[in-house]
Amino acid sequence: MSSLVLSPRSKTHTVRTTAIPGFGLTLGYTIVYLSLLVLIPLAGVFFKAAGLGFEGFWHVVSSPRVLAALKLSFGAALIGASINAVFGTLVAWVFVRYEFPGKRFFDAIIDLPFALPTAVAGIALTALYAGNGWIGQYLEPLGIKIAYTPLGVIVACTFIGLPFVVRTVQPVLQDAEKELEEAAASLGADRWQTITRVILPTVLPAVLTGFALAFARAVGEYGSIIFIAGNLPMVSEIAPLLIIIKLEEFDYAGATAVASAMLILSFILLLLVNGLQVWARKRHGGSR
Amino acid sequence: MDIKVRGIQKNFGSFPALGGVDLDIESGELIALLGPSGSGKTTLLRVIAGLEFPDRGQILFGEEDMADQPIRERRVGFVFQHYALFKHMTVLDNVAFGLRVRSRGERPPEAIIRERARELIELVQLAGLEKRYPTQLSGGQRQRVALARALAIEPRVLLLDEPFGALDAKVRKDLRRWLRQLHDKTGVTTIFVTHDQEEALELADRVVVMNKGRIEQVGSTDEVYEKPATPFVFDFLGNTNVLPGEVRGREVYVDGQTSAIVTDSIHAAGPVDVYVRPSDLRVTDAHAAGFDAVIRSMQRTGPIVRCEATAVHSGQAIEIEVPHLHHDTQALRAGQQVRLRLNQFSVFPRQTRKGGGALPDVVANAPAEYRERGRS
Numbered sequence: 001m002s003s004l005v006l007s008p009r010s011k012t013h014t015v016r017t018t019a020i021p022g023f024g025l026t027l028g029y030t031i032v033y034l035s036l037l038v039l040i041p042l043a044g045v046f047f048k049a050a051g052l053g054f055e056g057f058w059h060v061v062s063s064p065r066v067l068a069a070l071k072l073s074f075g076a077a078l079i080g081a082s083i084n085a086v087f088g089t090l091v092a093w094v095f096v097r098y099e100f101p102g103k104r105f106f107d108a109i110i111d112l113p114f115a116l117p118t119a120v121a122g123i124a125l126t127a128l129y130a131g132n133g134w135i136g137q138y139l140e141p142l143g144i145k146i147a148y149t150p151l152g153v154i155v156a157c158t159f160i161g162l163p164f165v166v167r168t169v170q171p172v173l174q175d176a177e178k179e180l181e182e183a184a185a186s187l188g189a190d191r192w193q194t195i196t197r198v199i200l201p202t203v204l205p206a207v208l209t210g211f212a213l214a215f216a217r218a219v220g221e222y223g224s225i226i227f228i229a230g231n232l233p234m235v236s237e238i239a240p241l242l243i244i245i246k247l248e249e250f251d252y253a254g255a256t257a258v259a260s261a262m263l264i265l266s267f268i269l270l271l272l273v274n275g276l277q278v279w280a281r282k283r284h285g286g287s288r
Numbered sequence: 289m290d291i292k293v294r295g296i297q298k299n300f301g302s303f304p305a306l307g308g309v310d311l312d313i314e315s316g317e318l319i320a321l322l323g324p325s326g327s328g329k330t331t332l333l334r335v336i337a338g339l340e341f342p343d344r345g346q347i348l349f350g351e352e353d354m355a356d357q358p359i360r361e362r363r364v365g366f367v368f369q370h371y372a373l374f375k376h377m378t379v380l381d382n383v384a385f386g387l388r389v390r391s392r393g394e395r396p397p398e399a400i401i402r403e404r405a406r407e408l409i410e411l412v413q414l415a416g417l418e419k420r421y422p423t424q425l426s427g428g429q430r431q432r433v434a435l436a437r438a439l440a441i442e443p444r445v446l447l448l449d450e451p452f453g454a455l456d457a458k459v460r461k462d463l464r465r466w467l468r469q470l471h472d473k474t475g476v477t478t479i480f481v482t483h484d485q486e487e488a489l490e491l492a493d494r495v496v497v498m499n500k501g502r503i504e505q506v507g508s509t510d511e512v513y514e515k516p517a518t519p520f521v522f523d524f525l526g527n528t529n530v531l532p533g534e535v536r537g538r539e540v541y542v543d544g545q546t547s548a549i550v551t552d553s554i555h556a557a558g559p560v561d562v563y564v565r566p567s568d569l570r571v572t573d574a575h576a577a578g579f580d581a582v583i584r585s586m587q588r589t590g591p592i593v594r595c596e597a598t599a600v601h602s603g604q605a606i607e608i609e610v611p612h613l614h615h616d617t618q619a620l621r622a623g624q625q626v627r628l629r630l631n632q633f634s635v636f637p638r639q640t641r642k643g644g645g646a647l648p649d650v651v652a653n654a655p656a657e658y659r660e661r662g663r664s
Contacts (some may be wrong), residue, residue: 113597179372182339183434186361186366187441197389201376 042263048256060257065233066242070151070258073239074265077218080157081165085211089163089203095166096173110167113160118223125156126228148230153238156225159213168210169203176202205280212273219266289443291336296345298331301600305331306342307501313479318471320488321481323498324524329481332498336479337447338362338469349444365438365476369450371430373422379433380405380418386441406599408436411470424568428459435467439474448480451486464491468498485525489513497521519636522563529569529606531579531599533562533635535590540635544601549630564633566594566609571620572629581606582625595620597628 049057060066095107113121129136129146136147146152176199184194222240229236238261246255297304306328313319321329326571334340336347338359354362372559374382387396395402409418412432422430432452436445451467452460468491471478480638482488488495489509497504497512497520505517519530532540535557539548542562572578585594587594588642595608608628610620621624 077541130355177370179368180368180374182359183366183368183374183437184385184389186337186364187389187437188360189385189389190360190361193389197385198374201374229558 006035017080033061033186045256045259045263048252049260052253052257056253057257060254061261065237066239066258066261067236068259069237069239069242070265071152072236072263073219074269076150076153076157076238077215077221080152080161080218081211081215083154083158084161084165084214085207086220088162088210088214089207090172091162092166092169106180110163112163115165118160118221120225121159122156122227123226125152125159125224129155129228133283145230148232150229150236152228152230153225153236156228157218157221160221160224161218164217165207165210168213169206172203172206173199205277207276207281212270212277216266216270217274219262291445291479292346292348293332293492294346294348294524296332296335296342296347296371298328298335298340298342304524306335306503309345309501309503311496311506313477315477316475317569318468318478318491318493319479320492321479321498322483322488322524323484326500327498328501329483329496329498331501333449333479333481336445337364337366337446344453350520363441363444365435365443365446367431367438367446367448367451369436369453371422371427371434371454373430373433373437375422378419378421379409379414379425382422382433383408383436383440385437392663401530402527405436405440408440409433411439411473412436413466426459427455428463431455432499437471441477443476444589446476446478448478449639450483452482452484460487467491477611489525497524499524514632516563516634522634522636527566527607527609528563529566529604531562531564531604531606532602532638533560534558535560535635542630543599543604545577545579547577559638560635561638562630562633564630566607567592568631568633569606569608570610570629570631571626574627576627576629578627578629580625581628582609582620585622586620593620597626649652658660 038180052060054088060218061070095103126147127133129139129152130139131140131147133147136145139146144151146155180198180202181194184198220240222238224242224263225238226241229238229241231237239258243255243258246252246258291311291313293309293313296306298306298310309328309332309420311332321332323329331340335342338354338357338361342355345355349362374385377385380402384401387404389398389403393565394569395401406415406418409415414429414432414436414437415428417425422433425433430522435451436447452463455463464487480491489512492509494506495510495512496506499520505512505521507517512521513525517527520527531543533543536548539550540560540562541548581597582600584596584598586596591612593610593612595610597606598604599606
C-alpha cells in the first residue's frame, strides 16, 4: 500500500526541461552529419582557393572564359527553372484537377529525370535535337539550332528540373480545396480572377520552393549537359565542365576558385529565393 | 427573393441524388433542408446555388429561370461547412473580395468598398479583427467572416451548407441564435442544410425533411414534429418506439390489447405500426387504455429517467423517458409490469418486407386528447 503511494513521488525527481526528449543527442548528430558531408568539404574548397590570394582568385574568376561559363551555367539554370515554374505548375494542375486515361502512367513518367543516369539523358537529348535528329531535323531548316549551342544547355536544364516543381506544387494544389474556387465563383469572380487572385497566391510558396530546387539542380548539372552543349569555350561551355578541365590540367587552385565562385553565387541566389518564400508565406498569416 | 424549385432531377452516374423535387420558398423565409447523409439535401442546395446543374427541372428566382445561369451570374451568397476563406487575404480583403472582382463599370470606388466591408465586419461582430488572417481566428469567427463575405454581394438568397457542422457544441448553439437574429435583421431569404434535427427545429421557419433524394415533408417546425407525414419523418426527428397495432374504424388497438384507443383523426382499417416517442409514454392505472410492458432497467440521466422495457404481447423492446421526481418514477422497479398510456402517437400502414404499405391511406396523428373506449 505504502509503496504504491511512494512510486509516483520518486518520478518527480527527474526534471524535464522540454516535452520532446533527446534534443542534445539529435542536435549533436545533425551537426556532425552536416559537418562531415557539407561543411568540411566546402570549407576545403575555400581553403584551397584561398591559396591563390584574393588577386589570384580574382584573376581566375574574371578571365573571359570563366565569366562566360558562369554566365551560361547560371543563366541557363535560371531560364530552365523559370520555364519549369510555369509549365511544372500547369502539369501539376492537370494531374490534380482532371481525370484522363493513362494518368497514372504519365504521373510516373514525371519522375524519370530523377532516376535516369544523367549521361543517358544527355545522349538521348542530343540524339533528338541534333541536326539530323527526330526533332532537330525540323528545327534546323527554321534556323533554330539546339544541340551544341546554349539553347541545348537550357533544354537539358529544363529536362532535369521538371520533377522538382511538379512534385512540390502537386500536394499543395491537392490541399487547396475545390471549395475555394466555388467560393470565388459565388462571389462573382470569373475564371481568370479566380486563378490569379485565389489559386496562384495559394500555391506561390510551393512554386518558389520548386523553382529553387530546380535551379540548384540545374546549376550543378554536369552529365546531361556536356553531351548536348558541344562545349565550345566562350559559347556553350558550362562552369562545372571548366572545373573538370582545370583539374585535368592539374590547376587545382584554379578549379577551386571557379568552384568557390559558383558556391557563393548559388548561395546568394538561394538566399534570395528563401526570402521570397518567407514573404509569400507571411501573406498566409504566418501559418503552415 | 422567392424561389421555386420545379421537378428537379439529378443523377450522379447511376445514383439518383434528386428524384423530382418541388419546393416553394417565400421571400424572406429561413428554411432548413434536413435529412441524413445521402438524402440529397446538399445536392439540392448546390443546384439552387448553381454549383451543380440538374438533369431536368427548373429553378426560378422570382420569375427568372436560372437553369442555365452559372453561379457567378446568380448573385447567391454561399457559405461552406469548412468556411473556404482565402487564407492569403486578411479578414477585410476576404469580405471585400466580392466587390473588388466586379467589372470596372459596376465596381464601387475603393474607399466605399472598404467602408462597406467594415460595416459587414461590424454586423458579424468582428470589429477590430479586420487585419487578421483566417488562420488567426477561431472556427466560429471564421464562419462569421464567411457569412460577411457572402453578404457583401447583397445576395438574392443566402445558402448555407452545414454551416455549424465543424464547430463544437457550445459555439454552435451561440452561432445558431446569432444567425437567427441576423436573419431577422437583414431579411435575406436563407436556406441552410443540416442533419441535426435540433438545429433545424430551433432555427428555421419551415423545415424540409428529405430522404433518398425526395422531400418527405415540408412544414413549420411544429407541423413536422407533431404531425409527421411519414414514418421516416417521425423517426428522424426524435427517438422512436414502434409497436404493432390494429385499426378498426376509429379504434386503435396497440400491441394486441383488447382495450382500444379511440380517436377521430383515424379512419381506416387494418394492421398498422404505432409510432410513439419515449417521452410520450406514461405509466397509468391498469384499467386505462394503452398497453402492457415489463420494466427491464432504469437509468437516470440528468433531469430524466430512462427506462428500458419490453411490450408484453409482441416482445418489442421499448424506451420510456420520465422526468425525474415525476410521481411515475417513485413506484417503478425493474421487473415490474405496468400499463403504459400513449400521450401522443402516430399510426402508419404496417411496413411489409415486400415493398409498399398494405394500406396506403392509414396515416394519422392522434392528438393528446383522445377518448378511451370501454374495456372488454
